[in-house]
Amino acid sequence: MAVKSLDDLVADGGVAGRHVLVRSDLNVPLDGATITDDGRVRAALPTIRRLAEAGARVVVTAHLGRPKGAPDDTYSLRPVAARLGELLGSDVPLAGDVVGREARDVTASLADGQVAMVENVRFDPRETSKDADERAALARELASLVGSGAAFVSDGFGVVHRKQASVYDVARELPAYAGGLVLSELEVLRTLTGDPQRPYAVVLGGSKVSDKLAVIEALLPKVDRLLVGGGMCFTFLAAQGQGVGGSLLEADMVDTCKRLLAEAGDKLMLPVDVVAADAFSADAATRTVAAGEIEDGWMGLDIGPESVRRFADAVGSAKTVFWNGPMGVFEMAPFAGGTRGVAQAVADGDAFSVVGGGDSAAAVRQLGLPEDGFSHISTGGGASLEYLEGKDLPGVAVLSE
Ligand SMILES: Nc1ncnc2c1ncn2[C@@H]1O[C@H](COP(=O)(O)OP(=O)(O)O)[C@@H](O)[C@H]1O
Numbered sequence: 385m386a387v388k389s390l391d392d393l394v395a396d397g398g399v400a401g402r403h404v405l406v407r408s409d410l411n412v413p414l415d416g417a418t419i420t421d422d423g424r425v426r427a428a429l430p431t432i433r434r435l436a437e438a439g440a441r442v443v444v445t446a447h448l449g450r451p452k453g454a455p456d457d458t459y460s461l462r463p464v465a466a467r468l469g470e471l472l473g474s475d476v477p478l479a480g481d482v483v484g485r486e487a488r489d490v491t492a493s494l495a496d497g498q499v500a501m502v503e504n505v506r507f508d509p510r511e512t513s514k515d516a517d518e519r520a521a522l523a524r525e526l527a528s529l530v531g532s533g534a535a536f537v538s539d540g541f542g543v544v545h546r547k548q549a550s551v552y553d554v555a556r557e558l559p560a561y562a563g564g565l566v567l568s569e570l571e572v573l574r575t576l577t578g579d580p581q582r583p584y585a586v587v588l589g590g591s592k593v594s595d596k597l598a599v600i601e602a603l604l605p606k607v608d609r610l611l612v613g614g615g616m617c618f619t620f621l622a623a624q625g626q627g628v629g630g631s632l633l634e635a636d637m638v639d640t641c642k643r644l645l646a647e648a649g650d651k652l653m654l655p656v657d658v659v660a661a662d663a664f665s666a667d668a669a670t671r672t673v674a675a676g677e678i679e680d681g682w683m684g685l686d687i688g689p690e691s692v693r694r695f696a697d698a699v700g701s702a703k704t705v706f707w708n709g710p711m712g713v714f715e716m717a718p719f720a721g722g723t724r725g726v727a728q729a730v731a732d733g734d735a736f737s738v739v740g741g742g743d744s745a746a747a748v749r750q751l752g753l754p755e756d757g758f759s760h761i762s763t764g765g766g767a768s769l770e771y772l773e774g775k776d777l778p779g780v781a782v783l784s785e
Pocket residue numbers: 589590591592613614615616632684685686708709710711712713714715740741742743744745764765766
């Protein structure tokens with residue numbers, strides 16, 4: 385069955401007076417309760433606004449960070465609901481729970497064209513449960529919030545690779561439609577899966593190491609160059625027997641990295657130098673050292689200048705570039721040079737270039753890089769990677785069941 389879109393929903397008898405549950409990806413970077421980059425909220429806006437303007441009673445669900453399946457104020461969606469309200473130009477009430485009494489009250493009291501949110505859906509342990517029955521139970525409760533006659537719009541591209549209750553299971557409980565953001569992201573990424581112009585370079589960094597190691601294996605045969613920086617690189621350096629001190633390391637993935645290094649040969653490029661620090665802090669003492677010479681008590685928080693030159697050369701000569709994951713802890717000025725240097729090289733080059741991921745997109749904007757230097761800035765990092773890898777995205781596949 386073909387995926388139905390938001391256009392179909394609006395055309396199918398209209399949405400005026402109907403409840404519509406929208407799953408967005410509003411997982412924004414925060415400094416305390418301050419949003420440091422609202423790109424994902426802005427990206428979610430067109431779908432939410434279109435539904436509201438068509439008279440729907442819109443209930444938005446989203447996650448923020450990775451709370452441990454229980455309410456945790458650090459991960460409250462309050463700042464996000466406030467920002468969404470500012471951008472919409474009307475107040476967005478936020479229920480203090482996910483499917484409890486407040487969620488039911490807020491949902492029931494919506495007027496036509498109004499938008500409300502429920503709290504971080506990951507406060508409910510069933511959202512991310514491996515047990516399909518537990519997830520289905522939460523999905524039924526989410527569906528019953530909006531009642532019969534309601535519809536579900538899946539618009540959180542950054543999370544469609546997660547088989548989670550509010551992304552996957554809920555689409556089986558309500559008539560389900562793909563939002564404009566999901567469809568437009570897939571359309572751009574499709575151009576990278578066909579026959580990309582070569583050389584094709586993929587740059588990986590960031591901190592979700594174990595998620596992305598699996599992706600490397602699948603991408604290796606498809607790309608000409610795979611550049612690995614950020615927190616990702618230290619497990620590879622450790623696999624080469626190099627000293628990584630207190631850097632981010634997934635010890636149980638070292639053997640996998642050994643195997644990947646052997647398979648990849650010189651396709652896979654690692655940093656040759658790193659900016660090491662004696663603490664995870666913007667005020668830490670720093671040193672640039674050879675990649676294998678990080679001492680105990682020090683940690684690698686950025687790739688070094690020689691690595692930036694080599695990575696910049698590789699992306700500068702590529703005709704297609706996909707980049708996910710910052711090269712260092714760019715949020716702190718002393719560790720932003722690697723991300724800035726590589727991003728600038730992508731922007732200066734003439735490759736078809738896609739940068740994906742909440743933090744990577746935020747880095748482009750925060751470091752003042754020209755957004756028009758990239759062919760596309762995607763809201764999803766892991767989701768884009770899994771798509772490029774050729775995997776089915778559960779949150780998309782379920783829409784055509
Ligand atoms: N060497 C490093 N050590 C620890 N964290 C790092 C390192 N390099 C990058 N990071 C962190 O990775 C985070 C982004 O990772 P990730 O979520 O995987 O990227 P994206 O959101 O773009 O997909 C940033 O907050 C950044 O500070």
